[in-house]
Amino acid sequence: MTHLLHRSIHTPPRRAVSASGISFTDDKGQTYIDASGGAAVSCLGHAHPEVIAALHAQLDKLAYAHTGFFTTDVAEELAAHLIADAPEGLSHVYLLSGGSEAVEAALKMARQYFTETGQPQRRHIIARRQSYHGNTLGALAAGGNEWRRAQFKPLLMEAHHIAPCFAYREQQEGETDSDYAARAAGELETKILELGPDTVAAFIAEPVVGATAGAVTAVGDYFKRIRAICDRYGVLLILDEVMCGMGRTGYRYACEYDGIAPDLLTIAKGLGGGFQPIGATLLSRKIFDAFADGSGFFQHGHTYMGHPMAAAAGLAVQQVIARDNLLANVQAMGATLNAQLQATFGQHAHVGDIRGRGLFQAVELVADRDSKAPFDPARKLHAKIKSEAMARGLMVYPMGGTIDGVRGDHVLLAPPFIVTEADLAEITGRLAEAIDAALSE
Numbered sequence: 001m002t003h004l005l006h007r008s009i010h011t012p013p014r015r016a017v018s019a020s021g022i023s024f025t026d027d028k029g030q031t032y033i034d035a036s037g038g039a040a041v042s043c044l045g046h047a048h049p050e051v052i053a054a055l056h057a058q059l060d061k062l063a064y065a066h067t068g069f070f071t072t073d074v075a076e077e078l079a080a081h082l083i084a085d086a087p088e089g090l091s092h093v094y095l096l097s098g099g100s101e102a103v104e105a106a107l108k109m110a111r112q113y114f115t116e117t118g119q120p121q122r123r124h125i126i127a128r129r130q131s132y133h134g135n136t137l138g139a140l141a142a143g144g145n146e147w148r149r150a151q152f153k154p155l156l157m158e159a160h161h162i163a164p165c166f167a168y169r170e171q172q173e174g175e176t177d178s179d180y181a182a183r184a185a186g187e188l189e190t191k192i193l194e195l196g197p198d199t200v201a202a203f204i205a206e207p208v209v210g211a212t213a214g215a216v217t218a219v220g221d222y223f224k225r226i227r228a229i230c231d232r233y234g235v236l237l238i239l240d241e242v243m244c245g246m247g248r249t250g251y252r253y254a255c256e257y258d259g260i261a262p263d264l265l266t267i268a269k270g271l272g273g274g275f276q277p278i279g280a281t282l283l284s285r286k287i288f289d290a291f292a293d294g295s296g297f298f299q300h301g302h303t304y305m306g307h308p309m310a311a312a313a314g315l316a317v318q319q320v321i322a323r324d325n326l327l328a329n330v331q332a333m334g335a336t337l338n339a340q341l342q343a344t345f346g347q348h349a350h351v352g353d354i355r356g357r358g359l360f361q362a363v364e365l366v367a368d369r370d371s372k373a374p375f376d377p378a379r380k381l382h383a384k385i386k387s388e389a390m391a392r393g394l395m396v397y398p399m400g401g402t403i404d405g406v407r408g409d410h411v412l413l414a415p416p417f418i419v420t421e422a423d424l425a426e427i428t429g430r431l432a433e434a435i436d437a438a439l440s441e
């Protein structure tokens with residue numbers, strides 16, 4: 001008997017009782033390798049002693065202070081740490097409790113920036129069809145994942161959607177990376193012109209797509225072109241790094257790889273590594289100045305924002321990552337994981353694509369490799385893979401994403417930054433068994 005409303009009402013999840021390093025233990029004593037960090041959250045693994053010590057110390061000192069009355073040392077220190085090597089131009093941090101809150105704040109900052117600077121008609125938000133930006137109504141409207149949106153239409157705020165940059169599914173035969181990047185980014189310009197450039201507030205995208213399609217990286221100079229188009233029409237660029245940021249791709253901020261800086265950047269999951277709920281929106285000096293010179297505040301706020309315990313978790317996690325140079329391990333183990341996936345699934349009859357960056361990798365399953373035809377969604381292959389993997393003591397993050405009406409199953413891997421080559425071999429081996437068991441059902 002349960003009084004919790006679980007995600008899946010008819011199949012409540014197993015009951016976790018403890019976790020340490022890269023594994024969980026449930027109430028039956030079974031252990032599970034955490035190969036997805038939950039949903040790309042647990043970047044340091046579980047029960048890290050230094051993070052726990054930092055949380056104890058903060059709890060002893062100050063557990064909560066409302067931001068309407070106080071700031072705190074720990075929140076100030078975390079903000080300084082995040083800005084110290086943030087993409088160029090980002091100067092301030094707005095601390096929140098998770099990814100959807102960070103995206104909501106970014107969307108509202110974009111709108112308020114234009115009301116403060118005398119362009120209130122700039123209210124349109126453009127996003128990509130293959131994207132997920134959160135489940136609150138504004139973030140849900142921005143996201144393009146139809147499966148999550150369908151029941152709530154019409155949404156409070158309608159966003160406009162363009163095609164993603166998704167080479168495996170959308171790059172044409174013979175089209176160079178550069179031509180494809182130009183074509184995909186060109187959709188943004190077309191949409192801005194269609195809506196009227198002086199009505200568009202912002203474009204939002206994930207530098208590496210996470211939950212919707214699984215570790216999809218852009219090709220060529222796609223994001224440089226996106227930045228240039230936003231600049232040409234005075235549109236703000238919001239990069240949603242809730243899932244791919246904070247070192248997950250081997251770069252602290254995923255957009256470092258693309259060589260661009262956004263006007264607004266959202267982070268969450270890996271920021272606090274799951275030790276506390278925390279998210280943040282980083283904003284540029286230009287936006288900060290518009291608020292400072294205008295009304296003098298950002299018209300927003302949540303009771304738990306800037307929570308000292310959350311900030312303490314974020315600060316401790318980020319300090320350990322920096323001190324132990326864990327991003328070097330993310331890059332090295334990311335390459336190892338990709339090589340192991342290629343060796344294991346490269347010739348698999350039902351694996352169409354293996355992709356990702358750093359410790360953010362995915363395999364996409366297809367009914368037919370040549371036509372790239374997805375499996376019938378009714379088969380719920382991703383759910384079967386998840387349960388076969390759990391039966392083998394492996395946590396992975398399978399999803400059936402919606403890509404312009406094509407529903408494809410994929411498995412996302414996002415193990416903690418402390419994984420070793422031997423851990424990855426175990427993960428890949430168990431995953432291969434789980435996929436084959438699910439396919440044979």
Ligand code: PMP
Pocket residue numbers: 039098099100101103132133134135206210211240241242243244268269
């Ligand atoms: N943006 C992206 C890119 C995400 O992957 C997610 C969560 N999967 C969110 C926003 C929403 O974050 P949260 O679940 O913490 O609200």
